[in-house]
Amino acid sequence: MNRRVLVVEDDANVSEMLQRWLQELDFTPITADNGLEGLELFQQYRPELVLLDIAMPIMNGFEVASEIRRIEAEEGERRHTPIIVLSAYTQSYFLAVGSEIGIDSYLTKPVGLDQLATHLDGFFAAAG
Numbered sequence: 534m535n536r537r538v539l540v541v542e543d544d545a546n547v548s549e550m551l552q553r554w555l556q557e558l559d560f561t562p563i564t565a566d567n568g569l570e571g572l573e574l575f576q577q578y579r580p581e582l583v584l585l586d587i588a589m590p591i592m593n594g595f596e597v598a599s600e601i602r603r604i605e606a607e608e609g610e611r612r613h614t615p616i617i618v619l620s621a622y623t624q625s626y627f628l629a630v631g632s633e634i635g636i637d638s639y640l641t642k643p644v645g646l647d648q649l650a651t652h653l654d655g656f657f658a659a660a661g
Contacts, residue, residue, distance in 0.1 A: 541583065620641065
């Protein structure tokens with residue numbers, strides 16, 4: 534498979550865990566520890582999927598997701614990059630904002646390997 538997944542997560546422990554899991558699942562992780570760096574890496578690598586935290590320094594996850602959607606729209610891209618939010622926030626406000634922005638899925642931390650694998654399989658199976 535070896536598809537690229539951008540992980541934008543400011544917690545080093547969570548980021549390392551996600552990198553390890555993605556490698557076990559035969560994905561190529563690309564990592565950023567803040568939103569601005571994540572956006573830059575998105576533009577550079579155009580990953581097949583983005584895993585995104587909400588609360589981060591410099592640029593939060595909602596801002597990153599909005600910019601990704603803006604870039605895709607401006608460039609007339611036919612490919613829609615799935616964005617999965619991984620966050621401890623569970624309030625309906627965050628789910629509503631995410632939906633408005635165009636976030637495809639929302640997983641509540643802590644996330645397990647099996648849950649992540651099932652989610653990723655679902656997105657990539659749908660993409661073909």
